[in-house]
Structure formats: structure tokens, C-alpha cells
Amino acid sequence: MTAPESTSAPAHFIRTRIAREFEAGLHQRVVTRFPPEPNGYLHIGHAKSIVLNFAMPDEFGGYTNLRFDDTNPVREEQRFIDSIKEDVKWLGYRWENECYASDYFETLYGYALSLIDNGLAYVDEQDAETIRAQRGTLTEPGTDSPCRNRPSAESRRLFEGMRAGEFPDGAMVLRARIDMAAPNINLRDPVLYRIRREHHHRTGDDWCIYPSYDFAHGQSDAIEHITHSLCTLEFEDHRPLYDWLIEHLPVPSRPVQIEFARLNMDFTVMSKRRLTRLVDEGHVHGWDDPRMPTIAGLRRRGFTPESIRSFCTEIGVTKSESIIPFGVLERNLRDDLNARAHRRMAVLRPLKVVLSNFPEGETEWIEAANHPQDPEQGSRRLPLTREIYIERDDFMEDAPKKFFRLKPDGEVRLRNAFIIRCQEVIKDDEGTVVELRCTFDPETRSGQPGSNRKVKGTIHWVSAAHAIRAEVRLYDRLFNVPHPAGDRDADFLEHLNPESLEVLRDARLEPGLAPAKVGSYFQFERLGYFVPDVDTAPESPVFNRAVTLRDTWARLEKELAGR
RNA sequence: UGGGGGAUCGUCUAGUGGUAGGACUACGGACUCUGACUCCGUCAGCGGGGGUUCGAAUCCCUCUCCCCCAGCCA
Numbered sequence: 001m002t003a004p005e006s007t008s009a010p011a012h013f014i015r016t017r018i019a020r021e022f023e024a025g026l027h028q029r030v031v032t033r034f035p036p037e038p039n040g041y042l043h044i045g046h047a048k049s050i051v052l053n054f055a056m057p058d059e060f061g062g063y064t065n066l067r068f069d070d071t072n073p074v075r076e077e078q079r080f081i082d083s084i085k086e087d088v089k090w091l092g093y094r095w096e097n098e099c100y101a102s103d104y105f106e107t108l109y110g111y112a113l114s115l116i117d118n119g120l121a122y123v124d125e126q127d128a129e130t131i132r133a134q135r136g137t138l139t140e141p142g143t144d145s146p147c148r149n150r151p152s153a154e155s156r157r158l159f160e161g162m163r164a165g166e167f168p169d170g171a172m173v174l175r176a177r178i179d180m181a182a183p184n185i186n187l188r189d190p191v192l193y194r195i196r197r198e199h200h201h202r203t204g205d206d207w208c209i210y211p212s213y214d215f216a217h218g219q220s221d222a223i224e225h226i227t228h229s230l231c232t233l234e235f236e237d238h239r240p241l242y243d244w245l246i247e248h249l250p251v252p253s254r255p256v257q258i259e260f261a262r263l264n265m266d267f268t269v270m271s272k273r274r275l276t277r278l279v280d281e282g283h284v285h286g287w288d289d290p291r292m293p294t295i296a297g298l299r300r301r302g303f304t305p306e307s308i309r310s311f312c313t314e315i316g317v318t319k320s321e322s323i324i325p326f327g328v329l330e331r332n333l334r335d336d337l338n339a340r341a342h343r344r345m346a347v348l349r350p351l352k353v354v355l356s357n358f359p360e361g362e363t364e365w366i367e368a369a370n371h372p373q374d375p376e377q378g379s380r381r382l383p384l385t386r387e388i389y390i391e392r393d394d395f396m397e398d399a400p401k402k403f404f405r406l407k408p409d410g411e412v413r414l415r416n417a418f419i420i421r422c423q424e425v426i427k428d429d430e431g432t433v434v435e436l437r438c439t440f441d442p443e444t445r446s447g448q449p450g451s452n453r454k455v456k457g458t459i460h461w462v463s464a465a466h467a468i469r470a471e472v473r474l475y476d477r478l479f480n481v482p483h484p485a486g487d488r489d490a491d492f493l494e495h496l497n498p499e500s501l502e503v504l505r506d507a508r509l510e511p512g513l514a515p516a517k518v519g520s521y522f523q524f525e526r527l528g529y530f531v532p533d534v535d536t537a538p539e540s541p542v543f544n545r546a547v548t549l550r551d552t553w554a555r556l557e558k559e560l561a562g563r
Numbered sequence: 564u565g566g567g568g569g570a571u572c573g574u575c576u577a578g579u580g581g582u583a584g585g586a587c588u589a590c591g592g593a594c595u596c597u598g599a600c601u602c603c604g605u606c607a608g609c610g611g612g613g614g615u616u617c618g619a620a621u622c623c624c625u626c627u628c629c630c631c632c633a634g635c636c637a
Contacts, residue, residue: 010585071636071637135633138566173635184566194635210635212636213637233568233631234630236567236568236631261569314576315576316576318575318576322574325574331587331588334600338600343597415596415597419596444596451596523599527597550600551599554598556598
């Protein structure tokens with residue numbers, strides 16, 4: 001089961017390969033799995049994997065399992081399981097089976113025994129350091145452990161003893177008996193089981209031995225009859241081990257592992273270790289901080305599942321590593337929301353404007369479309385009064401010729417309403433503009449015959465008397481360098497952008513925005529896409545800016561400033 | 564100086580012997596009661612060198628650069 005809309009499916013090497021396999025009659029269906037370790041929150045990189053893993057069965061027939069790779073109890077927690085399930089669902093996907101590697105511990109244990117009985121695994125009583133030393137180096141072969149040739153019956157007794165809790169943590173491990181001289185280090189008798197007295201979030205204290213990733217993953221795939229085990233590039237040189245185990249174990253199916261490049265994005269970090277540090281050291285306000293690249297963070301920021309899915313489809317699937325500009329994700333959000341977000345007016349940094357020829361105490365109701373290109377999305381009525389607020393940025397006393405907004409003696413249209421002319425600029429003692437006196441032209445009301453008079457600029461506004469106050473949070477990139485994790489000379493935290501969050505506490509919104517609920521989204525015209533934050537409350541609304549509108553003026557302005 | 568991968572417009576990505584294509588960005592223009600959207604147009608690429616071939620991004624040789632692997636993490 002997958003998300004409703006089927007995004008266009010460009011050919012990529014995995015899709016092409018599966019299609020060929022189908023043509024050759026190798027499969028009747030595709031079964032994949034999304035296998036997170038429950039030791040952190042899902043991020044946009046996981047989304048790429050999720051979209052891929054659900055898309056293949058969706059296209060070819062089959063299904064996807066959600067499998068928690070919970071073989072290391074020291075790092076895993078139930079709360080992460082909960083968040084992962086929530087995030088996958090929110091992205092729009094429904095898994096066929098909810099699986100846990102820990103459900104297979106007994107089966108896996110049996111597989112280990114069979115390996116031992118066949119002389120393909122042995123218990124090694126050396127400590128970790130010795131084993132490491134014997135592994136050799138990238139250029140030198142390893143040396144055999146003295147335990148390597150012990151009788152399999154002895155290994156079996158020891159391994160059974162390991163399970164029975166007869167030995168302390170770290171006293172011994174189970175190792176595959178492959179080849180200590182293999183050029184691929186993963187084949188130099190890799191560790192299959194270790195003793196670890198640690199409470200497991202699902203199996204409790206039933207086990208004191210836990211399988212390693214290599215021993216658990218492929219066999220779990222086989223148990224679930226996964227046809228294609230899709231993973232990232234760093235597991236590429238584990239594939240010979242993956243295949244070796246499948247080949248030598250009495251598993252019920254023979255999955256194949258296919259690797260693809262993980263997602264990297266600029267101006268952020270993606271590794272769980274670094275994300276965990278950001279959270280634990282308080283650089284952000286939790287895993288769902290809107291500046292985080294986590295699914296929870298993006299959701300809170302205002303990203304839609306559709307935008308994340310289309311992004312993941314757009315970037316493609318290859319084996320070459322790449323870094324996707326964050327702006328690509330943002331554009332997918334804009335494209336999605338542009339089509340369906342209702343337009344609203346909100347003033348982030350208010351500047352009072354008095355319409356001197358507007359009758360005092362009167363309210364004029366203005367009809368405003370919810371969407372400029374789609375009348376079916378309806379309209380709402382806006383109050384216009386003598387005192388309004390406009391955006392501070394929309395007025396300039398010494399404006400450059402290309403500035404199309406309000407300036408002394410200049411004209412501008414109030415969006416959905418009248419053309420106004422700036423007659424007077426009022427400043428405080430320090431010279432700061434605090435108020436504008438303008439006149440409005442009653443003939444130019446939107447929709448009236450006289451409204452076709454053209455002025456160069458249109459600005460948004462709210463009625464001072466009706467507007468609701470709100471807190472608005474503006475987000476910028478979390479880091480101020482494109483590759484914060486790529487600096488060998490500095491900790492990535494040194495590249496944190498101190499201005500990644502800007503809180504505006506005096507924004508004014510059109511009154512209809514008051515009851516907006518979390519999960520709704522709007523375009524604040526001329527500003528960007530905004531959503532109510534989870535902190536929002538009826539009497540104290542809080543909005544997040546998910547993304548700005550594309551802003552050609554900002555670029556022009558920067559250019560003008562540059563010369 | 565082991566093994567495994569990867570190099571195609573600025574970015575991402577198609578293209579396994581027959582005119583290197585798309586998307587994004589950028590730039591220019593049209594439109595505009597959002598400097599948004601939309602539309603039109605332009606710029607721009609096969610890591611280097613050799614070879615095979617009528618013809619090479621694609622096949623061969625060679626060089627260079629980048630990533631991953633020496634956890635009882637995944």
C-alpha cells in the first residue's frame with residue numbers, strides 16, 4: 001500500500017533491474033522492507049529509502065514490511081519505535097507487516113547452531129582488542145584465532161553456555177569461520193553474536209546474547225521472504241557476507257541485497273550521531289524542532305507528505321553520491337502548496353497606516369479569493385477600516401526606482417481593495433517612521449469598474465481593529481556553511497547559524513486565521529507558506545514559516561545594494 | 564602499494580556503438596491586484612590521455628580524483 005498519488009516514475013537502476021527480473025520470470029511479486037534501527041528519529045534521508053521501498057512493490061505488485069532492526073539493546077528505545085511508525089504513516093505509507101529482528105532471535109539462534117555444527121562458526125574466547133589486532137589491516141591479512149579450529153562440539157557447548165548466561169559480558173563471541181586473509185575485511189571471521197546483559201525493549205531479559213547486524217539482517221530478510229533488500233552504499237562490501245550466510249544457512253528464501261546512494265543535503269547534517277548531539281546538547285528544541293531535517297521537524301515546520309514524496313522521487317536513485325541543495329526540497333513544498341493552500345493576509349512587522357479620507361468608525365467588507373487561479377476554493381470577507389497595518393518593508397522613504405511599493409507621494413494597491421496614496425510620513429524623535437497618512441481612491445475598489453486603473457505595486461494589509469496578534473517563527477538554515485559535517489578541522493557545531501530562528505511576537509493576522517488548527521496550511525500572500533505550530537493556542541496563535549515565496553525582489557535588492 | 568564503489572551542464576539525472584536529452588538553478592522576456600504562479604526563450608556537460616571503429620559518454624588500455632571498509636554499531 002502506498003500513498004495515493006503516483007508520482008512519475010523515472011527509470012533508475014533498481015527499477016530497471018526489477019523490471020528485467022520480472023521479464024525473465026524470476027518473481028511474481030516484490031517484497032521489500034524498511035529496516036530502521038529504533039535509536040533515533042527518522043530524517044529526510046530515511047524518507048528516500050521509504051519512498052523507494054514502498055514504490056517498488058507498488059509498481060510491480062507485492063508489499064513492504066516495516067522491520068525494526070533491534071539487535072543492539074543498548075541504543076534502542078520504545079519511543080523511537082513509536083515515532084518511526086508515526087512518521088512512516090504520516091508520509092502516507094502502510095506497511096504489510098510490523099516486524100522486529102528480535103522476533104527472530106530464537107530462529108537466529110538455531111541458525112547459529114547449524115553454522116557451528118557445520119564447522120562454519122566457532123566460539124572465540126579472546127577479548128575484543130585481541131580480535132581487532134588479529135584482524136590485520138587494510139593491506140595485511142589477519143591471523144587465525146587460536147580458537148578457530150576447536151571442535152564444533154566444543155563451540156556448541158560454549159555457545160549454549162553463552163545463551164544460558166554462564167559467561168560474563170565480553171568473555172567470548174561467536175564468529176563465522178570464513179577467511180582471515182580475505183581482502184574484504186568483513187569476511188575475516190566476523191562476529192556473529194556477543195554477550196550483552198542489557199534489558200531489551202521487547203524481549204526484556206530473555207536473552208543475554210545478541211546477534212550482530214550481519215547475522216540478523218539478511219536472515220531476517222530471508223525469513224520474511226524479502227525479494228529485494230535495498231540498502232545504502234556503505235553495506236556494499238557486506239554483500240559477500242550477506243550472500244555467504246544465506247548460502248550456508250537453512251533459510252526459507254534467498255533475498256538479494258541492492259545498494260544505492262544515501263541522501264545528502266546541503267546546510268544540514270544527516271547522521272544520527274550528529275542529530276542526536278543537536279538535540280542532547282540543546283542546540284535545537286528537540287527532535288521535532290522545525291530546523292531539524294527529521295520527518296517530525298519537517299512536519300512541524302510545515303512540509304507536507306506530498307512534497308517530501310515528490311522530492312524523493314525527483315532526486316532519483318543512483319549509486320553516485322551527491323548533495324542535494326536544500327532549496328530543491330523547498331521548491332517541492334512550494335509547488336505542492338501553491339496549488340492548494342488558501343491565501344491569507346498577515347503582516348509580520350506592522351507599520352500603521354491611517355486612511356485619512358476613510359470614514360471613522362466604519363468597516364467596509366472586502367471579498368477576497370482564497371486562491372487566485374482556482375475559484376472553486378472559494379473566498380472570504382475581509383474588514384477594511386480607517387486604520388490598517390502594512391508591512392514595514394513595503395514602505396521606503398528613499399526608494400530606488402525599481403521599488404514598486406509605497407513611497408512618499410506614491411501609489412500602491414492594497415491587495416483585494418483600493419489604491420492608496422501616501423500623503424504624509426510620521427516619525428518619532430529618533431527619526432523612525434511610525435505611521436503613514438494615506439488617502440484611498442474609492443473608485444478603485446477591486447471588482448468595481450474603476451479598479452482597472454493600474455499601479456505598479458500591490459501590498460498586503462490587515463485592519464488594525466480586527467487583526468489578531470500572533471507569534472510568527474521564521475526559520476533559516478541551521479548551519480551557515482554548505483557542508484557542516486565536511487570540515488575536518490572544526491566540529492560541525494561551530495558552523496551553527498545563530499540566526500536560524502527568528503521570533504516575531506507582534507505579527508498581525510487577518511481575523512479568519514484565529515481558529516486555524518495544527519495541520520492546516522496557508523499562503524500568507526507575498527510572504528510564504530505558513531502553518532500553525534503545535535504551540536499555537538486560540539488566544540495566542542503561533543505560526544511557523546515553512547518556506548518563503550520565491551523572491552525575485554530580494555535578489556534585485558541585494559544586487560542594488562552590491563553596487 | 565588491500566578490497567569494494569563512484570565520476571555526464573552550476574545541481575540532480577537519462578542515455579551500454581549512430582545527432583548528449585530532461586528537470587532544477589541562473590539569465591532574458593511576456594503576463595500579473597501576490598516582485599508569487601504561469602508561459603516563452605537563452606546559457607551550460609561526457610574527469611585526463613591513448614586505442615578499437617565509418618562512428619565512442621557507451622568497448623579496450625592507462626592515469627587522476629572522490630566515497631566506503633580494520634565496532635563485540637547499524
